[in-house]
Amino acid sequence: xxxxxxxxxxxxxxxxxxxxxxxxxxxxxxxxxxxxxxxxxxxxxxxxxxxxxxxxxxxxxxxxxxxxxxxxxxxxxxxxxxxxxxxxxxxxxxxxxxxxxxxxxxxxxxxxxxxxxxxxxxxxxxxxxxxxxxxxxxxxxxxxxxxxxxxxxxxxxxxxxxxxxxxxxxxxxxxxxxxxxxxxxxxxxxxxxxxxxxxxxxxxxxxxxxxxxxxxxxxxxxxxxxxxxxxxxxxxxxxxxxxxxxxxxxxxxxxxx
Amino acid sequence: xxxxxxxxxxxxxxxxxxxxxxxxxxxxxxxxxxxxxxxxxxxxxxxxxxxxxxxxxxxxxxxxxxxxxxxxxxxxxxxxxxxxxxxxxxxxxxxxxxxxxxxxxxxxxxxxxxxxxxxxxxxxxxxxxxxxxxxxxxxxxxxxxxxxxxxxxxxxxxxxxxxxxxxxxxxxxxxxxxxxxxxxxxxxxxxxxxxxxxxxxxxxxxxxxxxxxxxxxxxxxxxxxxxxxxxxxxxxxxxxxxxxxxxxxxx
Ligand SMILES: Nc1ncnc2c1ncn2[C@@H]1O[C@H](COP(=O)(O)OP(=O)(O)OP(=O)(O)O)[C@@H](O)[C@H]1O
Ligand SMILES: [Mg+2]
Numbered sequence: 001x002x003x004x005x006x007x008x009x010x011x012x013x014x015x016x017x018x019x020x021x022x023x024x025x026x027x028x029x030x031x032x033x034x035x036x037x038x039x040x041x042x043x044x045x046x047x048x049x050x051x052x053x054x055x056x057x058x059x060x061x062x063x064x065x066x067x068x069x070x071x072x073x074x075x076x077x078x079x080x081x082x083x084x085x086x087x088x089x090x091x092x093x094x095x096x097x098x099x100x101x102x103x104x105x106x107x108x109x110x111x112x113x114x115x116x117x118x119x120x121x122x123x124x125x126x127x128x129x130x131x132x133x134x135x136x137x138x139x140x141x142x143x144x145x146x147x148x149x150x151x152x153x154x155x156x157x158x159x160x161x162x163x164x165x166x167x168x169x170x171x172x173x174x175x176x177x178x179x180x181x182x183x184x185x186x187x188x189x190x191x192x193x194x195x196x197x198x199x200x201x202x203x204x205x206x207x208x209x210x211x212x213x214x215x216x217x218x219x220x221x222x223x224x225x226x227x228x229x230x231x232x233x234x235x236x237x238x239x240x241x242x243x244x245x246x247x248x249x250x251x252x253x254x255x256x257x
Numbered sequence: 258x259x260x261x262x263x264x265x266x267x268x269x270x271x272x273x274x275x276x277x278x279x280x281x282x283x284x285x286x287x288x289x290x291x292x293x294x295x296x297x298x299x300x301x302x303x304x305x306x307x308x309x310x311x312x313x314x315x316x317x318x319x320x321x322x323x324x325x326x327x328x329x330x331x332x333x334x335x336x337x338x339x340x341x342x343x344x345x346x347x348x349x350x351x352x353x354x355x356x357x358x359x360x361x362x363x364x365x366x367x368x369x370x371x372x373x374x375x376x377x378x379x380x381x382x383x384x385x386x387x388x389x390x391x392x393x394x395x396x397x398x399x400x401x402x403x404x405x406x407x408x409x410x411x412x413x414x415x416x417x418x419x420x421x422x423x424x425x426x427x428x429x430x431x432x433x434x435x436x437x438x439x440x441x442x443x444x445x446x447x448x449x450x451x452x453x454x455x456x457x458x459x460x461x462x463x464x465x466x467x468x469x470x471x472x473x474x475x476x477x478x479x480x481x482x483x484x485x486x487x488x489x490x491x492x493x494x495x496x497x498x499x500x501x502x503x504x505x506x507x508x
Contacts, residue, residue: 066376090382104377107368122382 017042017177017209018063023072024233025058032058034233036072040177040209045200047212047220049255050230056213057101059230060179063211064098065089077176094122097175097208101182103166105154112150115140115169122173140168143202160191164198171202178203178210184219196222217256229255272464276394279387286392293396301357301404305350309408312345313337313415318422330424334434337416342439343447346408348495351454354401355487359462362393363483366466367476375467390467394459401455402448409447442507450498454491461487 018040025033032055040046050056061067063074065081074081079092106114115137141147144164154162163183170178183199184192196219203210203223214220220227220241227244229236229252237244237252245256317337324330366389369375378385413435420426465479465486502508 061376064380066379086384093380093382098377098380100373100377102372104373106374106377107372108365117378117383118381121378 015042016040017077018211019073019075020063021073021075023059023062023074024070025055025062025067026070032233033062033069036230036233036235038228038235038238040211042209043207045203045210045212045223045225047214047224047227048230049215049220049227050213051215054230055233056230057181060098060181060211060213063179064093064096090122094173095176097170097173097178099166099170099178099180099183101185101213103154103162105162105166105169107154109154110150111141111152111154111157111165112137114154114165115172118169118173136172140172141165143171143205144168144198160187160195163187163191163195167195167198167202171206174206176208178208180210180212180214182213182215184214184216189218192216192219193222195219199223215255268468269461269464272467273460275386276391276460279384280391280395282387284384284387286388289388289392290395293392294400297354297358297396297400298404300361301354302407304357305353305404305408306411308349308353309346309412310415312349313341313412314419315415316340316345317416317419321419321423333420333424334416334426334431335438337419338413338435338438339443341412341416342409343443344495346412347405347447347451347454348491349412350405350408351401351451351458351491352488354397354404354455355458355491356484358397359458359483359487360480362397362459362462363465363469364476364480366390366463367469367479370467370469371471371473371475390460390463393463394456397459397462398452398455401458402451405451405454406448442502446498446502446507450494453494453498457490457494458487461490 016039018038020036020038023033023036024031036059038046048056048059058067062069063076063081065084069082076092077095079088081089081092084092105111106117109117116133119133119136137150138147141150144167146161146164146168149157149161149165154165157165167183180199184195187195199210199212200223202208212219212223224241226238227241228238229244231237231251237247237249239247244252247253317333320336321330321333324333324336366375369389375385375389378388417426417428417431420431462483465483469475469479499508
């Protein structure tokens with residue numbers, strides 16, 4: 001059967017898009033990440049599961065270079081994050097999208113300006129053509145089903161709508177990898193499910209790989225190809241949903257009850 | 258306690274040092290700078306104007322009886338012009354801006370910090386320090402002197418009305434006296450120090466916002482500390498300024 005591997009846009013791209021090796025990060029005496037190892041394959045949706053305060057947000061902020069690790073290495077699309085200069089980091093961040101836990105929509109800007117911000121500011125992919133920018137904004141908003149909000153302010157939207165807008169803003173640069181920080185937390189179960197399905201649809205449409213931070217077991221069930229348990233700052237267990245659901249380990253089991 | 262104060266001073270010094278590094282690096286956020294200038298002027302001018310007018314009027318009315326005692330009420334414009342221009346108008350402007358602009362910056366950047374908007378700028382190819390801090394500090398450093406000059410003028414006008422409540426001083430006579438009295442040594446140092454006031458208000462507001470702790474409580478605290486610390490520093494700069502002009506024989 002001759003199938004073209006649709007997940008590899010360029011032939012020399014590594015099969016493992018993120019490689020994390022023996023990662024350590026502490027705040028004072030608080031050792032948050034303590035010897036974490038993990039690889040993300042191209043096209044994979046990996047969920048990182050962990051209790052509140054276990055360092056999940058810290059983990060993905062280390063990946064995108066918002067924090068510096070104390071020890072260990074992170075390779076994203078072949079670049080070692082901790083050695084990148086500011087401009088190299090910017091280049092990397094065009095290819096890696098980040099959905100913030102608190103959405104991080106700019107309060108003082110309209111939805112349109114929010115979506116234009118990464119387009120206009122990223123000097124690597126800078127688009128100045130007004131028409132092109134408008135089209136991208138409308139495409140992104142249509143993707144999340146909210147084209148009519150384009151001239152509203154973030155404060156006028158509901159929590160679920162804000163999450164969708166944040167998702168649209170993350171996707172507007174067409175990243176290869178997306179890091180989601182608790183995409184469904186704070187939403188009702190129905191909206192949470194909608195967002196999970198939306199993530200999955202967009203993932204298929206744009207062929208992205210992703211790391212999804214969550215402790216919402218419904219979302220995990222929908223999106224995960226593989227689950228990583230972050231406990232005590234380590235990769236405590238890994239496997240598919242079914243494998244971990246039937247685990248006999250107490251600390252794993254408690255997430256699935 | 259004492260140790261914490263020194264740590265805080267060290268952190269503020271480092272934050273300020275970063276300003277002087279980033280301000281000269283290219284990609285100048287000119288639009289954001291203009292937006293901030295407009296915002297600051299627009300937001301504080303009415304309050305500064307009203308306060309300056311009232312201070313001019315009140316100081317004049319209160320100084321009058323003492324001068325009358327010595328039969329020197331003709332000196333009234335001379336006396337009030339020095340105190341208004343050298344001290345009262347600049348300090349009042351700075352304090353009002355510390356309350357209005359400083360707390361505004363502290364609260365705005367604080368809430369941007371806790372809702373991860375600052376991190377979001379960082380991952381969108383924008384240096385948040387340049388985009389948010391440098392523009393705001395430049396704007397306060399430029400706008401507070403301008404507001405102070407307007408406050409000088411308005412408070413002198415208040416003084417003119419004050420002179421005319423119990424006596425008669427013609428418009429021309431008043432301004433002639435004012436301009437005869439005021440020399441460069443009065444005006445220049447007083448304007449110069451307002452640049453420092455502006456800088457301090459901007460940098461402290463931004464520092465507090467950038468270091469806001471999680472939650473709405475943290476944001477409120479940032480706004481509050483921004484006002485308290487920058488008002489205190491305004492007085493300290495004022496004290497230093499008077500020592501310097503004194504040493505240079507300009508008082
Ligand atoms: N900038 C920071 N400075 C100091 N400590 C921090 C910082 N960021 C995170 N921490 C600490 O690291 C730990 C993990 O925080 P993190 O935000 O990663 O948790 P989380 O797993 O994302 O939790 P949640 O599910 O509630 O979002 C916490 O104990 C927190 O106090
Ligand atoms: Mg988190």
